[in-house]
Amino acid sequence: MPTKHDFVQHNCDHYDGNRYDHLDKRKYGEEADICIVGAGAAGGVLAYELSQAGFKVVVIEAGPFWNPQTDFASDELSMHSLAWNDTRLVAGNNPLAMGHNNSGRGVGGGTVHFTGVFYRFHESDFQLRTMDGVADDWPITYKDLEPYYEKIEKDIAVSGPKHFPWGPFQGPYPYPEREPISANSELFRRGCEKLGIRSAVAPLAILSAPFDGRPPCINRGFCNQGCLPNAKFSTLIHYIPKAIGHGAEVLSDCMVTQVVVDKSGRVTGVTFIHDDKEYFQKAKITIISAFCIETPRLLLHSACPMFPNGLANSSGMVGKALMTHTGHDIYAKFHDEVRIYKGTPVMAVSQEFYETDKSRGFVKGYTLNAHGSRPLGLAKNLVSKADIWGEKLYDIMRDYNFYAQITMVGEVLPDNNNSVTLSNEKDEYGIPRPIITFSYGENDNKLIVHGVQKANEILEATGGKPAFVIPDTGHLMGTCRMGNNSSTSVVDGFCRSHDIPNLYICSAAVFVTSGGCNPTETVMAIAARTADYIIEEAKKDGQYGMRKTSSMT
């Protein structure tokens, strides 16, 4: 980072030129209607919807308020700073790699460095118990989320095909599909074609034409390093600035350390630390949108005499049933150059193996994404996840330009042994570090074998020679699951905690099952639905005055 620009300093309060210097002079210092912890995929949408509805909204975010133009670079190593890099302890048979591949830090959260792949879940994803006799059904169905999926896609102008062959929504998407597609994606589609497997251009939260003052994608390929041109959607550049326009306040570089409960058992607000100093933010409603690790960590750490096992945890399910996606990367070598560094990483997909097919010997399935990689990403994964180093690593990397890659995003079933718990080791804020325990189950392992084989078949069909497989994971879900039964779940179908009426938990943490595709759109749809619910409830009981706000959108 250049010394002349210290991103930690352009922190608190407001976007571009509308800042207060001191946290003692906060806009809603006395009391906010809504306090949202975390400014990621869910937090951003909530802030926008709720501030637009007239609530006094404060968003508290642990990381910086990035300025893409000065903070982002076309460089993999330096852009690891976008991740949640704090040390987490990992355990289990398949300890998870944490950081850049699953957790964001700073306003925008993980959306700042996701690939922009934007899928709706399928109907079957909400009904695993009913359809396959495993895991649980969600308390909500696809139909409940459908209007919110549609709204979000329009809000941010998702690009995608006219016809998407799988699931309940088959297009057309609001913006045209991206073209041309990268060589890697072309090879994928040709391979699929030869095998009679349907494929499509990926639905992406990346612009194919100008929208809302932002330009279309220029194929830098650095989606995961933060998009400099702002062609890729993130809540940092879309929902958060709009929320601020509607009056929301964003406190960045502020680490929430405690959710505070009064004697009546209601949440009064949160304490947070900025520059070593502790503050309190009072709010009528608190929403924890701090993803799947920090959310349960905060709830467990906020235990108090009334809730000795942690907040919202009468079911004992806070921190339980953590899920990831199998993210195995399958590579084949080609005679001609492919150059996987070019273009949006994922531009072609197949969900042909998404739904349960009993003949395969496992339930549920996966998405195959043609996937690009830049050199550090590939080399680092080779050494850290596939144990390839020395001359062998050198040989592979010398021929970097000749490899094509497919990444599977495979469903992982919930298992209560996969969990987030507190350790005895404390971090710099005095909060116990989380222990993240994860092991694949039998179904997961069978699904992986199948997915790797299919990916190799596709690559071989178009002339590739299967080369190596990197066992990787991506995305986190679960740990505060939703459900109708308060003894087996943490929140209801609207993300309201069963135990504390003015505490909501809204992020991928509430997922009951993981689905077989990238989860960001579903996180955002759930957030939009939760916001709607809060607005409707407030109208009903008339408890919160609905202010008229400026018409800025």
Add this chain to the structure above:
Amino acid sequence: MQERTRYINYNVLKEKEHWDDHTREIVLKRLGPFIEYKFLSEHETKMILAIAEHIVYDERKEILLYVVHNLDNTLASPIGENQRKVGIPEHKILVRQGLKAVDKFAQKQYGVSFLEINKQQQLSVLTALSKGEAMQMEWQSIPQKELFKKLATEIVSAYYSHPTVWSEIGYGGPAYPRGYVRVETGLTDPWEAKRDANEA
């Protein structure tokens, strides 16, 4: 030995004027000069330099010095480790104690320290570490596979962030503000790496 590169005439730095300022500043710093070490001792830097040669299969000091400096920077930084397995020491301790254990191991096997054994012997030590097969007393407190993985991951990450290495593998590098225009099969932008006509 085969040529290091299929792209003999390509130098990604020739395009640096087309990069945004922030990216250019970050990448050029990797060419040195480097500030002094903040965490590693002189002996430790020499050991990491020697280990890095094997991990990335390259002996060029001008690149490996950056690699060592990057690791030093990581170890000196207050930023977290992303993840650490339960029971494994914090990375600063892991590396420091681990390097001592590597020396002791070399001493027991060959009678001299790691830097004094020959390259082949060094490679066998590292291979044993990577497989967790260097069975000696000193490894009881230092998990050898974790040590190897930590060092290797940091070394490889920095190495493949060096512009000279980008040029050799034919990576087009940073592309802002101009982007890549020709992304389809067989097409390259005029400024991307072209293979040497004579290479195999």
